[in-house]
Amino acid sequence: MRSEAALIEAAKKGSAEAFTDLAGAYRERLLRFLLTRSMSYADAEDALQDTLINAYRYLHSYDSRWRFSTWLYRIAINNASRLRSSATIELGDLSDAEDDPLQHCIAAADRENLWLAARRLLRNEVYTAMWLRYAEDMSVKDIAAVLERSVSWTKVNLLRGRKTLEQGMKKDRTENESKAYG
Amino acid sequence: MDKLAKQLREDAGKIDATISAELDERIRASLQGITPESANEPRGSVRPALFWWASSLTGAAVAIAIIAVINLQAPEPAPVVPQTAQAPLNLPKIEWHARTAVLTSPLEQEIDDLQADLKKAEQAVRQDIDKLF
Numbered sequence: 200m201r202s203e204a205a206l207i208e209a210a211k212k213g214s215a216e217a218f219t220d221l222a223g224a225y226r227e228r229l230l231r232f233l234l235t236r237s238m239s240y241a242d243a244e245d246a247l248q249d250t251l252i253n254a255y256r257y258l259h260s261y262d263s264r265w266r267f268s269t270w271l272y273r274i275a276i277n278n279a280s281r282l283r284s285s286a287t288i289e290l291g292d293l294s295d296a297e298d299d300p301l302q303h304c305i306a307a308a309d310r311e312n313l314w315l316a317a318r319r320l321l322r323n324e325v326y327t328a329m330w331l332r333y334a335e336d337m338s339v340k341d342i343a344a345v346l347e348r349s350v351s352w353t354k355v356n357l358l359r360g361r362k363t364l365e366q367g368m369k370k371d372r373t374e375n376e377s378k379a380y381g
Numbered sequence: 382m383d384k385l386a387k388q389l390r391e392d393a394g395k396i397d398a399t400i401s402a403e404l405d406e407r408i409r410a411s412l413q414g415i416t417p418e419s420a421n422e423p424r425g426s427v428r429p430a431l432f433w434w435a436s437s438l439t440g441a442a443v444a445i446a447i448i449a450v451i452n453l454q455a456p457e458p459a460p461v462v463p464q465t466a467q468a469p470l471n472l473p474k475i476e477w478h479a480r481t482a483v484l485t486s487p488l489e490q491e492i493d494d495l496q497a498d499l500k501k502a503e504q505a506v507r508q509d510i511d512k513l514f
Contacts, residue, residue, distance in 0.1 A: 216414040224469035226408075231398035242403050258417050287402055313385075315394040316404075333386050360387060 204266060211258050218255045225268060226251070229275050232330060235314060236279040236323075269341045271338045274325060294379075311371070315366065320367045325360040332357055359364065478505050 201209070201220070204223055209217035209265075230247045236241035253274050261270050314334075324346060331337040331345060343353040477500065 211417060213417060215415070218412060219409060226400050227398050230400060231393065234396060234398055242384070244401075248408050248411060249406070252411055252415060255412055256415055256417055259419055313389050314396065317389075325504075329389070333389035334388050336390075347450060365385060 204263070207258065207267065210255065215255070221267070222251050222254070222271075225271055228268075228335065232272070232334070233275060233279055235318060235326075235330065236284075244271070246275070246278045247263065249278045253278070256360045259273070265342060267342060269337070269344055272331065272335075272337075273347075291294065292303070313368075315365055316367055317360070317369070320363050321360050325356045325363075328353055328356055329360045329364075478502060 201217075203221065206217045206221040210221055220373075226247065229250060230243060231247045233243040234240065235247060250271070254271055261267070314330070317322055321329065328342050328346060331342045332339070337345070338358070339350055339353050342357075343350045346353065348356075
């Protein structure tokens with residue numbers, strides 16, 4: 200099995216197979232992220248396809264000082280933004296939609312999936328920062344690079360995102376308890 | 382890892398994002414039809430070295446030509462007639478019969494003389510005004 204660097208070099212020379220192998224490790228993760236930002240499953244799939252095509256086409260612009268996933272996410276976020284602007288929706292609008300792809304992709308559980316709550320409570324950029332940090336385990340420096348923000352902005356907004364989410368969860372718990380006890 | 386971070390990670394894992402065979406095939410097919418751009422590949426058409434000079438000169442020449450055409454085609458500007466101020470009335474020259482007071486006598490006498498001169502001058506002015514109007 201070839202290393203990531205070797206696959207990148209081969210893909211740069213025009214090997215679509217090498218790029219397919221290279222992207223293979225990221226496809227599901229990217230689709231999962233794009234699902235949280237799209238109006239439908241089909242939109243998320245289209246965004247994934249566009250992301251991979253753009254990444255392959257402009258692979259020469261990839262700077263090896265950064266992680267490949269950081270660069271790939273940057274492209275995915277641009278595609279997701281295009282999706283959003285063409286459909287003119289905000290993350291908050293999705294939470295109530297009956298055909299919300301994210302709702303369909305989450306197995307029924309005794310409590311609400313935190314990412315659904317996060318999408319309802321947080322701004323797009325903060326949501327993305329939270330996703331990259333807690334779902335992708337990305338470093339703050341890499342998140343700042345993906346979002347084209349400063350490290351301090353990223354730290355502050357991650358903290359704010361957490362606080363907002365914790366407060367929202369607490370509020371939901373209180374409301375549920377008051378309903379349960381009449 | 383704190384409780385919230387752990388829960389977020391678990392919940393992200395609960396989002397089912399399976400790549401369907403159809404999507405996989407679609408992605409493979411679209412990648413096959415693409416040639417990645419190379420870093421040294423020039424974008425767009427190659428322009429000769431003097432392209433920018435030539436285009437600048439052409440632009441300047443066109444601008445000068447347009448200015449010339451516009452100026453030639455523009456109608457002669459109407460001569461600007463300065464607004465004439467109303468001609469002053471030819472007033473007859475008033476001869477003032479005032480004399481310079483020369484203090485040669487005691488002050489009281491001088492005042493009387495000056496007042497007399499003032500009266501005479503006033504009468505002369507009145508006569509001149511009567512003549513005019």
